[in-house]
Amino acid sequence: MTKEQRLKKRYRAEKRFKMYGLISVSLAVIFVLILVQNIFSKGSSAFSRTMIEVEVNYDSSLLELDSPINQNSLKDADFYDLAVESLLKIYPAKDSKEERQILRLFSPDYEFEIKDFLIKNPNKIDQVVPVKITASDDIDQLNKGNFPRDLPEDRRRVSNYQLNIYDNLVEKEKINKKFNNYLFTKGDSRDPELAGIGGSLMGSFFTIIICLVLSFPIAIMASIYLEEFAPKNKITDFIEININNLAAVPSIVYGLLGLGILLSVMEFPRSTPLVAGITLSLMTLPRIIIPCRASLKAVPPSIREAALSVGASKFQTVFHHVVPLAMPGTLSGTIIGLAQALGETAPLILIGMVAFVVDIPSSPVDPSASLPVQVYLWSEQAERGFVEKTSATIMMLLGFLIVMNFIAVYLRQKFEKKWN
Amino acid sequence: MELNNSKIKIKAKNLNVFYGKKQALFNINLDINQKEVTALIGPSGCGKSTFIRCINRMNDVIDICKVEGSVEIDGAEINEKNVDVVTLREKVGMVFQKPNPFPKSIYDNIAYGPIIHGAAENKDQMDNIVETSLKKAALWDEVKDRLNEPGTSLSGGQQQRLCIARALSVNPEVILMDEPCSALDPIATAKIEELIDDLKKSYTIVIVTHSMAQAVRVSQKTGFFHLGKIIEVDSTEKIFKNPANKMTQDYITGRFG
Structure with a gap:
């Protein structure tokens, strides 16, 4: 092969690769558009009555x-x-x-x-x-x-x-x-025109709050300890492997855990945001710990050396310098973990959140539905009215997820700007 | 230059350092004189940085690093369990190869050390400490109008002087410099060297450098390291004019390293 032929081959390979990339990106965009179009065309009529x-x-x-x-x-x-x-x-x-x-x-x-x-x-x-x-x-x-x-x-x-x-x-x-205000103010109902997501909104809200309160501090403390203070030995290696494995465990397994321990042994009230929040925080913990540790690891060692060299103790170095610098990554990791928890259905079905609950819960220990489970429940109904309500609920759920992801991106950018 | 008249500030005796199974320093014996600049030269990976990191026990941070032997500062052993590293590092400041200011304002960069050691009782005292530290580091005139700007917005040379000012802010007795000019241009380097010359009146300075010329310009005493061993220590003049060891001769004339 001459030099020219090799050059041409190289250009062709580059062009080919660019084309593959373009094709995959456009396929992804098309699928998303189809999904969104499908949901909106079915669900938009649910907003009027x-x-x-x-x-x-x-x-x-x-x-x-x-x-x-x-x-x-x-x-x-x-x-x-x-x-x-x-x-x-x-x-x-x-x-x-x-x-x-x-x-x-x-x-x-x-x-x-x-x-x-x-x-x-x-x-x-x-x-x-x-x-x-x-x-x-x-x-x-x-x-x-x-x-x-x-x-x-x-x-x-x-x-x-x-x-x-x-x-x-x-x-x-x-x-x-x-405008269909019933969609937001009413709980579930057997009659589609009277059914709303008020109950599941509150249920999801309580669930996420409990999940945040439980998983955020535990995850932060665990990741700081593991990343900064724990000795590197076989035990911490073992813990690290297990955290990575736990993050990959199917969510339904956490539902079984909630059912077996929280409901059967500890006899917590069934179908409540309390149990759902605890179960989901177990699931979310490893998913927050992993990005937290990654962002702690990403703080340059020179910052630690700088603090240590002026006589800061290990604790001061970590909490005055490393943790604030790792905050953007930590926060966005937490929010994305919570967003995953918000959309989780399988574990909630196992802990009885599929119950037909008409009343809007006023506290985390009231029986309640949650948004993804509401989607699941309504998608099984035959009435045409529930079809549009299913899509409307999905729209709400997607809306919340998008908002949460935007908050994550915003926090990351805002804090990073501050440090540079 | 009369070496014998100078008081010994730091004394390393039979110092051995291991990274895991690999030995990085072999039986180092080195005296460092007070209020003098001691330069450590030698090819990359010869253990110069490892040695100065023993003086403020920065090697403690590295899990696999094990230090054996003795380092005395003013006759007090620092390698013992009951020595508080925080107090030690207050006494022995350090400047690193790459400028590493905190991602905070210039003021906060300097104030951080005094704050954690409780050196200032009020804002006025703190302002005073910041000003004197920056003046000692010859940076005050350049930054006095923008103390609230981030330290990272300064140029490389200014950042390095900021790091020196930060090290000075806690009133150390010894300043360790690990190739402080390797990331700087010649003009910034000249400024730092001038500063080092000035600082040696009040501080004991140990500097690791790859530049032979720099060692000649700033130091009074030079130690030549090779493969974890100290080959020759003497006055800078003698080392560069008439080294006793063939290897030192080869290194300073650029025949290896």
């Missing part, structure tokens, strides 16, 4: 109030009769079967929505007021265009009669959409 405007006659005689009308007496009153009477007026029904179909246009909470409106506006008593009531999942999905209308009636969830009412209401402009 279909409302049906109904003329409600707040007839005080139907409320059977014994005491004078005030907010307390209204809270105890039974609004069922009043609500049903007003709702049935939106369209003529010839028998009780059709009446049931009319009521099924609304979410099962219509009684409480009508009641809440009066409690907020007590002066509307004995008046006829237009009130917006949440539509049932079927009407919601129909209105969002997610239900094909051209199927034969027996294969549709919405009957011809209900379709007529819907079209009639649309014509009268009684159907409208509003």
